[in-house]
Amino acid sequence: MSSNDHVPHTPVVIKAILKDFFRLEAAGGIVLVIAAALALIIANTDFYDLYHYVLNESVFKIGFSDIYGKDFFLQKPVLLWINDGLMAIFFFLVGLEIKRELMEGELSSRTRALLPALAAIGGMAIPALIFWFFNQDNPAAISGWAIPAATDIAFALGVLALVGSRAPISLKILLTAIAIMDDLGAIIIIAVFYSDHVYLEPLKFAAAALFGLFLLNRRGVLGSAPYILIGMILWIAVLKSGVHATLAGVVTAFFIPLRDHHDPHSCPLKRLEHALHPWIAYGVLPIFAFANAGVPLSGMGLKDLLDPVTLGIILGLFLGKQLGIFAILFLTIKSGLSPKPAGANWWQLYAVSVLCGIGFTMSLFIGGLAYTGIEMQASVRMGVLVGSILSALLGYTILRYGPSQPKQKLESHHA
Secondary structure (H helix, E strand, C coil): CCHHHHCCCHHHHHHHHHHHHHHCCCHHHHHHHHHHHHHHHHHCCCCHHHHHHHHHHCEEEEEEECCCCCEEEEEEEHHHHHHHHHHHHHHHHHHHHHHHHHHCCCCCCHHHHHHHHHHHHHHHHHHHHHHHHHHCCCCCCHHHCCHHHCCCHHHHHHHHHHCHHHCCHHHHHHHHHHHHHHHHHHHHHHHHHCCCCCCHHHHHHHHHHHHHHHHHHHCCCCCHHHHHHHHHHHHHHHHHHCCCCHHHHHHHHHCCCCCECCECCCCHHHHHHHHHHHHHHHHHHHHHHHHHCCCCCCCCCHHHHCCHHHHHHHHHHHHHHHHHHHHHHHHHHHCCCCCCCCCCCHHHHHHHHHHCCCCHHHHHHHHHHHCCCHHHHHHHHHHHHHHHHHHHHHHHHHHHHCCCCCCCHHHHHHC
């Protein structure tokens, strides 16, 4: 037998490495970073024209013509298919997470929900005020006030996972709860402030789809396929109505049954959530990041960073988020309204507040709704990237090198 017989084949080694990588809690965040970095590299090479053409000029349409020759087609550039279509799937997953947390999770009781809910409100209000302060005299720019109010849960949890056991599980629970409340706030903001002129005729079809989802839920239908099929009809109707189409994903998710009444241990919603998660983490979000993070940096200098829109986003994410969230955490815990998360110290709570300044995916998404001009989009992308990177670096540094809560003495004695 030759010595080569004991050496694993290269495909087997690669498969094992990939399997170990995707087991990492931070894997989704790492893939997201790679996608964004790749977009930045391409945007600053000779391939930018191709990148821009494929996303903004290439138009795809889906639909059909009936027997009378009437057309029923949706026609959009690739970028809008990604932002309106793929992101609806992401918001569907967000809706599943929100429903589960509200009904059985960390937001299911007043005492559990109070701390992250108040913190999320502070984390949305202060960044919005900072952005308003820098852009109050520019009517064309003020519509971007909600851009720094968002948190990217995938990135934030990915950074938290990088520090391993130095962060107690209570920190992950708190960060997840704040981010979910933040997502709920973003959904409301998008529905109220970032929907176009509303057309009533398509809303009749949306109402019919909602009634269909209601009937499925009331009749205890557990299979996800009927909900998704009607959800697609709802998405088209909402898209045509002028209300932002991604909201259809959230609404559809709220009708997915949490439990099987005949088998209390069966959780259809959680099964669907787990099935979707890898597709969202390693497919939808990286594609969105790649399509939206490409910023040409040639000719940019300090004056571009000091642009009111860019500066408002950077300071809103990096300063506004941590100030708004940590101040509320401190006041709520010190006043006795909510207990301090178990095993966590104040430095770690501050680090979580800083990590909430990673706005990446959600901030870019809201930026795309707020502005349509290329120059404004460049300002948004620059602000979101800088603010998110600064928040990620500072949050990681505090968690990695700051004081950590000592382990329970009782556990060390029995080790």
